[in-house]
Amino acid sequence: MEKDTTKDVTDSVNYFTKWFKSIDWDAVISKVISVGLEILVLIILYFILKYAGSKIIKSFFKKYRRNPAVSNNRADTLEGLILNFYGYVLFFVFAILILQNFINVTAIIAGAGVASLAIAFGAQGLVSDVVTGFFILLERQLDVGDSITLDTVNGYVENLGLRTTQVRDFDGTLHFIPNRQIMIVSNHSRGNMRVLVDVAISPKADTEKAIQIIEQICEAEKNTNKNIVEMPTVLGVESSDGTNQVIRIVGTAVNGEQFGVQRDLLKKIREALLQAEIDLPIATPIVKTAQA
Amino acid sequence: MEKDTTKDVTDSVNYFTKWFKSIDWDAVISKVISVGLEILVLIILYFILKYAGSKIIKSFFKKYRRNPAVSNNRADTLEGLILNFYGYVLFFVFAILILQNFINVTAIIAGAGVASLAIAFGAQGLVSDVVTGFFILLERQLDVGDSITLDTVNGYVENLGLRTTQVRDFDGTLHFIPNRQIMIVSNHSRGNMRVLVDVAISPKADTEKAIQIIEQICEAEKNTNKNIVEMPTVLGVESSDGTNQVIRIVGTAVNGEQFGVQRDLLKKIREALLQAEIDLPIATPIVKTAQA
Amino acid sequence: MEKDTTKDVTDSVNYFTKWFKSIDWDAVISKVISVGLEILVLIILYFILKYAGSKIIKSFFKKYRRNPAVSNNRADTLEGLILNFYGYVLFFVFAILILQNFINVTAIIAGAGVASLAIAFGAQGLVSDVVTGFFILLERQLDVGDSITLDTVNGYVENLGLRTTQVRDFDGTLHFIPNRQIMIVSNHSRGNMRVLVDVAISPKADTEKAIQIIEQICEAEKNTNKNIVEMPTVLGVESSDGTNQVIRIVGTAVNGEQFGVQRDLLKKIREALLQAEIDLPIATPIVKTAQA
Amino acid sequence: MEKDTTKDVTDSVNYFTKWFKSIDWDAVISKVISVGLEILVLIILYFILKYAGSKIIKSFFKKYRRNPAVSNNRADTLEGLILNFYGYVLFFVFAILILQNFINVTAIIAGAGVASLAIAFGAQGLVSDVVTGFFILLERQLDVGDSITLDTVNGYVENLGLRTTQVRDFDGTLHFIPNRQIMIVSNHSRGNMRVLVDVAISPKADTEKAIQIIEQICEAEKNTNKNIVEMPTVLGVESSDGTNQVIRIVGTAVNGEQFGVQRDLLKKIREALLQAEIDLPIATPIVKTAQA
Amino acid sequence: MEKDTTKDVTDSVNYFTKWFKSIDWDAVISKVISVGLEILVLIILYFILKYAGSKIIKSFFKKYRRNPAVSNNRADTLEGLILNFYGYVLFFVFAILILQNFINVTAIIAGAGVASLAIAFGAQGLVSDVVTGFFILLERQLDVGDSITLDTVNGYVENLGLRTTQVRDFDGTLHFIPNRQIMIVSNHSRGNMRVLVDVAISPKADTEKAIQIIEQICEAEKNTNKNIVEMPTVLGVESSDGTNQVIRIVGTAVNGEQFGVQRDLLKKIREALLQAEIDLPIATPIVKTAQA
Amino acid sequence: MEKDTTKDVTDSVNYFTKWFKSIDWDAVISKVISVGLEILVLIILYFILKYAGSKIIKSFFKKYRRNPAVSNNRADTLEGLILNFYGYVLFFVFAILILQNFINVTAIIAGAGVASLAIAFGAQGLVSDVVTGFFILLERQLDVGDSITLDTVNGYVENLGLRTTQVRDFDGTLHFIPNRQIMIVSNHSRGNMRVLVDVAISPKADTEKAIQIIEQICEAEKNTNKNIVEMPTVLGVESSDGTNQVIRIVGTAVNGEQFGVQRDLLKKIREALLQAEIDLPIATPIVKTAQA
């Protein structure tokens, strides 16, 4: 500590300014402009290809839809998917071409350093999305327009992508679901649906008579309602306690019409039972944990 | 910064246009066509093999089903499985052949870079699916048509695959369940099923008499109902409080008929108790958290 | 772009047809037949060994069961286990022998590429199954026929395997549980079981008298019911509020008979209390969240 | 142990003081000052660049917003995002430049020691955030100002970033959500929304008449309320028990106005039913598990 | 395809039979017998060592228990543990010796192929078991006979092992808990336990008088009941609403006697309050979600 | 076994004592003292630096707070953070310097053995803490004194650290939350807050009149209460059933005053409705699942 610190400071400042001057500013600027131009050209090319590609795909599907053997839903699914796939491929090809100017992308993708490890961990979600999405499409689990349940989401399929599935909720909300979140696909648009009505009557009412009345209504309904596939039949007394006894009716309806048929049956059975003077259950509330 | 920047720009543009001209466009186009042809041939071959293979498998099973010793469910299971397996193998073989033109697939599969790590993480779900599916089939845990419970899904098995199992819900919904989601397989179609009826009567009613009446009905039912395997017997008073006492009856029925037998017993016991003037439980509602 | 593209196409087609012709179809066919024959021989051998082995194991256990010192449950457990183990070993040995013709199995098992990583991730479930199963067997936590609770499944053990445990539910359902899902094994078939009865009486009833009556019944029951191990004793008033007071009785019964003893005690105590004119609790419902 | 320990102590102290004197304090101080200056310059540069960059970005968006074809929400989204991205890039570039003086950052990023492993594990959350955020933006799942539900959070999007999304709750709370927490994006601002009203009336009231009245009100409302898109229609009797029957009405409203339309309809239907002397449901409370 | 395929088949068959004949069956048989003998000797040795070792350990603990300074529970814990440990070490040493004949066990344990990776993943549960078990023992968290709660299991510790802990439930069930499942050990057998009684009286009853009566009973109880450690004292009015007010009493009892003391206090306080004509709470049921 | 075992024993003992004597006890002691001294010096230095550093930081912030443009909360946040950061850096630098004497810390940090793997797994929590904490600070999600919700914890921020955040609960409890546990930060101190009051009246009361009265009160309140930002307006009838109809009022208040405004409005509206003789809802309890 014999020397004065002022000299140290001067030395350090000199050292720093020398380093600053030593940079070849011309080369830097020239490089910046060259790279900028390349990026510009790539971006313009990207938009041209994107626009042209989408045009071609859409016009192809316009013709494809005229084919009467092709369902509209299937065509929508395919068109959306191909557009989605084309968009991603284009985006990543150009993104890598542009990034190439700044970092050695290939080296990172092949490497095993911290960065690549972190990327591998972070990107596994993306890979899972694509793998799951791929099989959902390959196995045709979903079509655009299907009524489905995915995890906690209900609604109609709006769009199928490699990475995300878009579902339009019955209340109008649009859900974006990463495919990896899709565990069990429950598709309500594949085949006829069950009709199930539970009718509760007073515990001391005449069960036989009630069942007869219900059966007559089911018979009549079968003949008049073309949405019914299998005639609803009375299964019997499902449960019974001090306040009511429950009679269960089960049948089959055309896909998508099951709720309408149920409401119809419920209303008609109710009116018939009231006419026949079969008592309602004893008027104590069924205490429910209300939902929503 | 002595030089003018205009020159820098001109240099950069020159550099870029030179690079653009230097590309051998002939070679590029020739390569594109050659690859395109190869892919076309592969795709045609794929569809021929797929069609022919399915045909052969199906016609084989047509003969196989004539064999009286073979249950239809088992034949369905095997046919679906073999078709599914054949489809996947064909698909992946041709997919790799086609991809081979673009990327060095073998290198990636053998490599250890970021991409392969990410793929390994992402694909472990797929491997889990196949491993689990394989053992479900090997241990014959499921047959097409079985009534089952898998996790939260109830229904009939519609199709068994290496990767997914399709279950038709009782309400008509079709569930696609990746095999790895299947933890515990609960198969309701393997052997006779229990019949269990709980009858509630007034807390001060004559228990002995009620039990006698119920036993007579069980006896009679056993003789007339061929779906009953073991005669239902009265276990005794299961619980008892200020509003009712519960008598439990247990027996065994032919697989699939247990609910019908329960409804039958419930209705007959109820009528007999009302005739014998044994009181219903005190008419206060049992407050339930209603489900659905 | 000076050359005409037609020539490019012709070149490509030529290139492709040359490659097609260059394949040695004879060698391919000969190889296919040779491999086919080998697989056939292996499959036949597999079935012979499987049949013979099972036969030998079963006949051995037939003799083994005649030994009076051996419990039937233990013999069932061992027989099922050995058959299961023999089946898996045979299956995998032959599977690897057959696969050997198509892929270099040893290389994959020893390698560290993506495929093997994915397999390792996917197969860890299988290894966990076997490790857990191995210790369940080694520590004799379960025997065939035991009444158990595994996670959410109740029932009797039907079969014990290295990979899965089969449990027959009390309602007849057959559960297949991969061993790795088995966290805590709760075995209800190991030693005497507790008998616990809670009797509710009116809040203003004479507690001392009620306890006396209950103690007399316990005394009597102990003498007549040979399923009781330890005489049930009255612990005292467990809880008490504005509508009832609860008296708790605890004893021990022979394994499997505890529920019968409880039902018996409940019925007798109830009758005695009604005779002695000790009031039931005030008749307000206990609101329960009903289960099932 | 023949030597005295005092000598050991003296030796050790000497050894230690020698080491202390041997340090070249001049070099240390000079180095400290030089590094300090460099850091100072970097920090000043950082603030200049940050200020200038933000200024330029904001003034650009000022002009961009004048473009009538551009929605304000989209402009806000883009401006916030670009500012956010610019801020992060600047921060990390300068942070690495400064850290470079103390640790060999490149070595750590490329290395595979414990530190880098720990960093890779710890940083995977960060990478997941950025990957997820990137796709949310690319797929335009959210715009600033959208009404959304993310996991358990409801509100309006306040800001979209690469790492976090800021959501303003309806009650004024500001939520910061790391993008990786965003599983399913439920966007309530994309298209028309459903209007759903459930009207409960007495179980013995005249259903036909009630439905007629409700339909007249819906008709009138459709004509006067411009927020209604699709006329609300009566679906029928949704459910019915001993205390009430529920009539369901469904329609469509302009996005964001659905709750107002529902309140309006509810009030008018209620008044009309009271006027027409159609009874309210029997006055027993619906027992709910109150929320909040 | 000029050659006839028959020749191909003949060639293949020849090739196959040659391979079959080329095997040195003598060497195979000799090897099988030699290995069989070695395994036999090892198995016999294993059973001898197991029997002898257990004998020695048990006889040692017989003497050890005579030492009056040693608690029985501790001796049980140690004996069970050492037997368990000895059994596992013996088993694995001999298992590896026998397996050595079939596979190169050392190579697998040291290797890094798929098999070993899968084993490492699968076996981590086992290692976790042993590590956790080791610390539970080292820190003496449990002794055989302690009343404990582990996760969802209540009961008495029956056996402590390196891999599993056996707990006898109060209802007689025997739980086998892998040590890794043991998160928080809650030991109810370490020191005195709290006595807590909540007494509900009518909302308009004289609180001061009730507290006085309760305090007298606590005083008296303290003098007569030797299980009480700290005299129960009245904390005051814990809560109060339209139907009742709750008075809380807290004290300390000898470990294991707290429930008896609580029941005792409850009964005596109740009788005293009824005698003093202090009203019970208004007779409306407290609606509970009943458990079990 | 021809030799006597006594000789073996003697040999072994000799071997052991030789090894014991061969240790250079002088060197050991000298080393121990030298290391001890170094550690002592390091510890003293640590405490000096810690004390001096804290002093300097605190005095700096004393001056910084006099700056009127700086909010107190922000200054507290920064001061706490810098002290926290300084403390950790100092601690770890000295900890490594001291550990250096015992283990080769650098080797472990760079190594890839079991120890380092275990450390990497174990320490990832720490890294996650710091990474998350860093971004919470960088994005200014929290300030000391903010009212927040983190996961299940509510309260005021007491201290922000790189590893833990301290939150003072409204009931006085101090929560220490590792930053990695902080998923969604919900900050209640950023901007005005909503005021929401639900008023329930009798189902047959005059809705129009009630709304008029409420609107008058809102108007008056707006003029007198300076905490109100946006005048509360009546949205309309939110819901309606057999026992009540609910009118919803919504407005905005100054941050932190929203609950006071709500209580105020509730009280005044209630009084006005009672004066205007608008009936309360029918007096049946709303059954709630009580919390705490």
Added chain:
Amino acid sequence: MEKDTTKDVTDSVNYFTKWFKSIDWDAVISKVISVGLEILVLIILYFILKYAGSKIIKSFFKKYRRNPAVSNNRADTLEGLILNFYGYVLFFVFAILILQNFINVTAIIAGAGVASLAIAFGAQGLVSDVVTGFFILLERQLDVGDSITLDTVNGYVENLGLRTTQVRDFDGTLHFIPNRQIMIVSNHSRGNMRVLVDVAISPKADTEKAIQIIEQICEAEKNTNKNIVEMPTVLGVESSDGTNQVIRIVGTAVNGEQFGVQRDLLKKIREALLQAEIDLPIATPIVKTAQA
């Protein structure tokens, strides 16, 4: 198969017995004794060091506690911790010294085989425990004797260790919590605590008068109860419905006395309200989900 198998057997037996005889039994025995002696010496040394070390630490803390500036809780914390740390270090040093005789411990710790991988996976829990424990201590989140909540456990801290924290529940149970299970530390012994009382009165009672009475009592209580820090003030009407209105009172009490103050206030307010003839809420039960 020309040779007789007898010769094979004889050969095998000869081979085996030769191998058996070839073992140098002398060397084996000598080695066993030598190792045994070394272990014995190590074990004796371990117990001496453990005993002596504990003695020294305890006597040091005896003196340390006499220092009046040191709180007893802090001294307990430090003493327990140092004993715990000393015990573990000693244990592991000697354990490794002993194991060294059997396995090459260093090799395993440095290695990367299956065993070490499995150990690394299994041991990460241990490392997590120590890392978390270390920071809990460093940041002084807990002291022995503090009233705390850790996850689901409530109680007083009994002992703080590097690996486990012991908490004495209020009911006397002793919980052993591995430190890694400790997520959020909620310490109830750091500063004054809130006092919160909710008083419910009849919905039509005079609110103003009730608030006046409560305020008088709060005033009086503040003057007489020295445990109150901040005078409790009436916040206003918290909620109101058809059966009651709730008035909330909030203040601050000395740490640990908050529950006593609450009980006191509740009792006095209740009495005052009854005297002033302000009605209790309408006597309908609040239905709670009873806890324990």
